[in-house]
Amino acid sequence: MLAFLLRRLASLIVTVWLASIVVFAVLQLVPGDPALLMLGVNAQPDTLAVLRSQMGLDQPILTRYLQWAAGLARGDLGVSLTYARPVAELVAERLAVTLPLALLSLALSTVLALPLGLLAAARRGRGGDWAVLGFAQLGVSMPSFWIAILLILLFSLTLHWFPAGGFPGWGVGVGPALHALLLPALALAIPEAAILARVTRTAVLDTLAEDHIRTARAKGMGRVAVLLRHALPNALIPVATVLGLQISFLVAGAVVVENVFTLPGLGRLLYQAIGQRDLIVVQGVVVLLALFVVLVNALVDIACALADPRPKGGAS
Amino acid sequence: MSTAKPRFTLAAAAAVALVATSLTATAQPRTDLVVGMALEPPHLDPTAGAAGAIKEVTYANLFEPLLRVDADGKLVPGLAERWSVSEDGLTYRFTLRPNAKFHDGTSADSADVKFTLDRARAADSVNAQKAYFAPIAQVETPDPRTAVVTLSRPDGLFLFHMASGDAAIVAPESAATNKQKPVGTGPFKFDRWVAGDRVVLVRNPDYDGAKPKLDRVTFRFISDPAAQVAALKAGDIDAFTLFSTYEALPEFRNDPKFTVMVGSTEGETILSTNNARKPFDDVRVRRAMAHAIDRKTLIDGVLYGNGVAIGSHFPPHREGYVDLTGLYPYDPAKAKALLAEAGYPNGFDTTLRLPPPPYARRGGELVAAMLAEVGIRAKIEPVEWAAWLEKTFKGKDYDLTMIAHTEPLDIDIYARPDYYFNYRSERFNALNEELNRTQDPAKRNALYGEEQKLLAEDAVNGFLFMLPSVTVQKAGLTGMWVNRPVQANDVTGVSWK
Numbered sequence: 122m123l124a125f126l127l128r129r130l131a132s133l134i135v136t137v138w139l140a141s142i143v144v145f146a147v148l149q150l151v152p153g154d155p156a157l158l159m160l161g162v163n164a165q166p167d168t169l170a171v172l173r174s175q176m177g178l179d180q181p182i183l184t185r186y187l188q189w190a191a192g193l194a195r196g197d198l199g200v201s202l203t204y205a206r207p208v209a210e211l212v213a214e215r216l217a218v219t220l221p222l223a224l225l226s227l228a229l230s231t232v233l234a235l236p237l238g239l240l241a242a243a244r245r246g247r248g249g250d251w252a253v254l255g256f257a258q259l260g261v262s263m264p265s266f267w268i269a270i271l272l273i274l275l276f277s278l279t280l281h282w283f284p285a286g287g288f289p290g291w292g293v294g295v296g297p298a299l300h301a302l303l304l305p306a307l308a309l310a311i312p313e314a315a316i317l318a319r320v321t322r323t324a325v326l327d328t329l330a331e332d333h334i335r336t337a338r339a340k341g342m343g344r345v346a347v348l349l350r351h352a353l354p355n356a357l358i359p360v361a362t363v364l365g366l367q368i369s370f371l372v373a374g375a376v377v378v379e380n381v382f383t384l385p386g387l388g389r390l391l392y393q394a395i396g397q398r399d400l401i402v403v404q405g406v407v408v409l410l411a412l413f414v415v416l417v418n419a420l421v422d423i424a425c426a427l428a429d430p431r432p433k434g435g436a437s
Numbered sequence: 438m439s440t441a442k443p444r445f446t447l448a449a450a451a452a453v454a455l456v457a458t459s460l461t462a463t464a465q466p467r468t469d470l471v472v473g474m475a476l477e478p479p480h481l482d483p484t485a486g487a488a489g490a491i492k493e494v495t496y497a498n499l500f501e502p503l504l505r506v507d508a509d510g511k512l513v514p515g516l517a518e519r520w521s522v523s524e525d526g527l528t529y530r531f532t533l534r535p536n537a538k539f540h541d542g543t544s545a546d547s548a549d550v551k552f553t554l555d556r557a558r559a560a561d562s563v564n565a566q567k568a569y570f571a572p573i574a575q576v577e578t579p580d581p582r583t584a585v586v587t588l589s590r591p592d593g594l595f596l597f598h599m600a601s602g603d604a605a606i607v608a609p610e611s612a613a614t615n616k617q618k619p620v621g622t623g624p625f626k627f628d629r630w631v632a633g634d635r636v637v638l639v640r641n642p643d644y645d646g647a648k649p650k651l652d653r654v655t656f657r658f659i660s661d662p663a664a665q666v667a668a669l670k671a672g673d674i675d676a677f678t679l680f681s682t683y684e685a686l687p688e689f690r691n692d693p694k695f696t697v698m699v700g701s702t703e704g705e706t707i708l709s710t711n712n713a714r715k716p717f718d719d720v721r722v723r724r725a726m727a728h729a730i731d732r733k734t735l736i737d738g739v740l741y742g743n744g745v746a747i748g749s750h751f752p753p754h755r756e757g758y759v760d761l762t763g764l765y766p767y768d769p770a771k772a773k774a775l776l777a778e779a780g781y782p783n784g785f786d787t788t789l790r791l792p793p794p795p796y797a798r799r800g801g802e803l804v805a806a807m808l809a810e811v812g813i814r815a816k817i818e819p820v821e822w823a824a825w826l827e828k829t830f831k832g833k834d835y836d837l838t839m840i841a842h843t844e845p846l847d848i849d850i851y852a853r854p855d856y857y858f859n860y861r862s863e864r865f866n867a868l869n870e871e872l873n874r875t876q877d878p879a880k881r882n883a884l885y886g887e888e889q890k891l892l893a894e895d896a897v898n899g900f901l902f903m904l905p906s907v908t909v910q911k912a913g914l915t916g917m918w919v920n921r922p923v924q925a926n927d928v929t930g931v932s933w934k
Binding site: 155165166167171206214284287382386 | 477479480485486487488560561562563564565566567568616617629631632633634635657658659660661663664667668670671672673821822823824826827828830831842844847855
């Protein structure tokens with residue numbers, strides 16, 4: 122087991138290191154001088170040279186890569202060229218929007234999906250079931266940005282209950298911040314909830330067919346009690362598996378929804394940094410995302426390995 | 438029942454109180470303002486970046502130059518309450534406001550002026566408009582309220598340049614940190630910045646000049662056109678400046694809750710032409726293109742009619758403007774004849790590179806279609822802003838491109854030998870030098886007129902239209918600028934009725 126963990130760790134480090142080389146190399150090929158972008162169309166050649174040297178852009182490519190990689194190894198992501206602030210600080214600031222957004226929509230989708238799935242299973246083949254299945258079909262087919270636009274039309278433009286976008290920052294208090302995040306979270310949660318409701322319905326129906334349920338019913342337990350005390354807990358295992366799979370989709374979906382609601386999340390930071398040729402920020406964010414994906418994969422692998430007692434081959 | 442009654446009374450009392458407070462609240466005019474902008478500034482130091490958004494937030498609100506440009510484009514006192522120019526145009530004497538202070542409490546005196554100007558012209562300066570400061574020979578400070586600037590050569594635009602955001606007066610104590618925590622002398626001071634979303638300014642209680650009516654101004658950054666419209670309609674923002682979703686304007690005009698103001702910016706939108714490259718080195722080809730473009734159709738198609746045609750590189754709202762829009766009327770037959778005369782009876786192939794702004798992308802399609810009518814087959818090449826700057830502006834590797842030149846009074850770019858138009862004219866350079874030596878406004882305007890005529894005759898670029906300054910705002914808001922004589926959202930005179 123220890124050898125397996127060490128192997129996994131080594132491959133993790135190598136993957137992230139390779140990602141850093143690829144990201145750095147690709148960005149060198151993209152045209153656009155960040156110093157020129159800052160100085161604009163009246164830039165004088167001497168001013169441009171001074172700024173380039175202040176930004177360290179006059180150094181050879183290899184030197185710049187080594188400096189950046191050495192910083193990465195120490196956990197230092199460098200300083201943004203345009204914002205003149207540490208990249209880690211910028212990322213942390215944006216994660217404070219993207220993470221709560223993803224978590225909130227995860228919670229919302231669960232809260233929406235479980236009762237709907239249960240209801241559909243309990244009313245199998247009847248009106249309630251059809252209604253839930255219809256909602257699920259609709260939810261799966263509509264992309265979250267479209268749902269976002271519909272929500273803005275209804276709740277912001279017509280009812281004026283929520284702002285149409287933007288984020289006041291956590292500094293003004295949890296209430297206003299959550300108020301700004303609720304609509305985007307809902308837009309993200311609806312497609313997730315649709316999938317989850319279907320999975321819940323199927324899982325509950327499967328459990329309901331099992332022997333111990335029949336025993337419980339034979340002992341005189343009521344329908345609702347059977348559903349809640351026996352069927353639901355057993356159905357939660359497949360539901361949780363699907364929920365786990367959805368997390369990476371949530372992060373990707375958050376980037377799209379952030380743009381519709383103009384939320385200052387990680388996705389928009391990356392988008393802006395590319396436009397401003399803030400290479401240090403782009404490199405840092407992309408490497409962090411690579412690290413996140415590799416880590417999640419590794420954790421899944423390790424969890425599987427722990428759950429499966431058979432000896433580990435070299436093919437993992 | 439007995440418990441329900443007091444609760445009900447309590448609720449009723451609370452409701453009455455709520456209604457009462459909301460009534461008194463509506464009786465008093467609001468003192469806060471939320472302004473929407475398309476782009477977020479990368480930082481907040483106007484002396485260290487060219488991005489227009491920096492000045493749109495900071496100019497006149499947070500930072501003050503020695504002089505300011507007002508809503509009509511006139512020079513008015515800024516940090517200096519008065520100034521004088523010597524006969525030979527070489528010595529400028531500025532007298533500062535006696536009680537001016539920076540937001541951190543330190544006094545704003547002539548030493549800060551000297552520090553600012555010396556910093557901007559130093560060898561290691563990264564001021565985006567360093568050329569504005571190049572004529573300065575020295576800055577003297579005979580007393581704390583007086584700064585004397587001596588130039589090494591006359592510069593007719595010196596005062597105008599000293600009124601730009603790039604010449605905002607900064608203090609040695611805070612200059613290094615102004616990007617994140619701007620400290621100026623203006624009527625508003627920095628409160629907070631939610632990166633990616635908004636910058637909040639609050640009234641500076643210690644301001645020594647005319648106090649603004651607003652006590653809080655929030656600048657919100659919304660780049661998506663649909664989100665801009667939604668934010669306005671939802672009431673999230675009170676005004677959106679440089680609004681460019683022109684197709685949405687009729688809706689706002691028909692809604693009594695909004696006011697739409699259309700003014701002018703300093704942005705001459707041109708079909709920039711590489712004058713050094715064949716076949717554009719032939720003036721007949723350039724004139725043919727001028728005849729091939731129907732500016733009326735272009736303005737209708739790109740700006741939904743909200744714009745003014747130009748015939749040279751000068752805004753119609755400025756003194757000294759000469760109307761040259763009739764020089765090359767839309768005439769495809771004439772264009773074809775000129776092309777044939779230049780040796781291109783069957784036209785030619787070329788490329789038209791387009792940066793991201795909608796006026797360029799949308800306008801470029803129309804221009805290409807118009808050029809195709811006379812046989813000039815322009816391949817459209819959309820590029821990002823960074824790539825545009827690198828290849829077109831710095832590399833001068835292009836045939837045609839479309840861009841708005843937004844720097845105020847920037848006709849002198851045609852005198853720069855290494856500018857990306859690759860235009861060379863001894864006569865224009867001579868006119869520009871004479872302009873620099875001239876202080877008298879009437880003479881200056883006459884010279885501006887001659888410059889405009891020369892550029893139009895040479896058809897250096899395709900002169901298309903002025904980029905409009907469109908502001909959509911809530912009814913009841915007064916004091917927002919209609920025109921944009923400088924890149925600024927000066928809210929110091931804004932209030933609610």
